[in-house]
Amino acid sequence: MQRSLKWFAVLTTIGMLLVLLGGALVTKTDSGMGCGDSWPLCHGEILPKNITPELIIELAHRVVSGGVGIMVLILSVWTWRSIGHIRETKFLSITSFFFLVLQGLIGAAAVKWGQSDFVLALHFGISLISFSTVLLLTLLIFEVDKKFEAEKIVLDNRMKKHIIGVTIYSYVVVYTGALVRHVNASLVCRDWPLCINSSFSLPTNMHEWVQMGHRAAAGIIFIWIAYITYIAVKHYKDQKVIYWGWIISFILVSLQVIAGALVVISKLNLYIALAHAFFISCLFGVLSYFILLSSRSKRNAQSLEKVKEDKRSPTTPPITVQ
16 A cells, blocks of 8 residues: 555544544633634634634634645545545545534534534534544555454454444443533532532532533443453454454543543643543544444455355365376
8 A cells, every 4th residue: 555645644634633632622712702703714804913812722723624624535535546445435435524524514603603502512523423434544544454454353243232332322422521511511510420529419400410411421431341341351362453452442431531530620621621532532433443343244254254164165186188
């Protein structure tokens, strides 16, 4: 595979991660209206005169998103032409650019006309899907050179169900986390892991329900991934991608939980909050790759079975003409 395509794919993936973190930075610093109600310009100007920190953050996010959007479009066309024979390539190429444009339009609509907190909470999740599809395209590029043994992955039905279930559920966790910030419920519960004064009482208002709902969802996914990791370590030692992939997932979800606790304890420290967004982005990317492997598993099993049958079948000796 062309080295230039590999490098470009890696840079585009990093760029998409920066777009995700930039969006999180805009939200966490309340910079969404840093450019007023103008889009794509700032206060209707190409070079705004009244510079504020919020304007710099919002404008930088728009510029980076636009530049990375062009990179994603180029990567989509490039991979389509280079590895379009791989089944997943065309779907991922279309999806990556579509969701990037969609998150940009939602962001623009929020600036121009405003949106409810429940709609705005979708913004990060849509960007996350675009990031994951770009990441998967990059992994496909490296798979061509057999950097991964993906063609040998065979999963049982239990593992497949866990992969699909926990990936869908992780999106629920992402949404509830984004909703916490958009409804300004980040510090409504001053203690951790319970809400106030380590009390077991039920939440008393909508903000507490949102905050504690997210904590409960995060706790469930931590336990779920821990259990799947146990299965992978016990039964998939011979499939290194699955074995190490779930160990990495467990590390990421553990860091995610720790970062979430520190966000509350540190009273919304910006760097910890961005780390919180970073860990869930990486985790969702790994889970998305498991979805890709799961979709191939049946095909791989059939191919391996055919190879075994060919080895078992007796070979017919060549006919010698006298």
